[in-house]
Amino acid sequence: MIKTFKMKLYPGMEEEYERRHNELWPEMIDMIHEHGGRNYTIALDPDTLTLFGYIEIDDPERWAAGADTAINRKWWDFMADIMETNPDNSPVSVDLPVLFHLD
Structure with missing residues (x-):
């Protein structure tokens, strides 16, 4: 399954x-893989500072469980000063619908 989303950087x-x-961090890489994530790419639109994420995941529930890991929360805290975040320091992330994909 493909998951796409957008986030926003501070200027x-x-x-x-x-x-x-x-x-x-190697622990973050391990967590991503352990929760079924692979082929993870993040691109930037420099005009709007919008980040576009693409990741292939095995199972949406398994992937979502990664958000509750200690290493993921530590990463969110580490990144909170440079991007838009929610009160729990998770990035403000908006899922984007996939309209086309070609292997």
């Missing part, structure tokens, strides 16, 4: 966002 945080993801 001037493009390089910092990329730097943090280039140094993604």
Whole structure:
């Protein structure tokens, strides 16, 4: 299953966002894989600072359970200063419908 979504960076945080993801913690990588995520890509529209995420997941419920892990919450806290977040520091994320996909 494909999951697509959008998030939003704060102005001037493009390089910092990329730097943090280039140094993604091994524990976060493990959590993503353990919860069925693979082929994860995040792209940026520099004109709007909108991030577009694409990830292939095995099962939506299994994937959603990853949000409640300690490492994921630590990541949210780590990222909260550079992007729009909810009160619990989770990123403000809007699911996007997939209208076309070609393997």
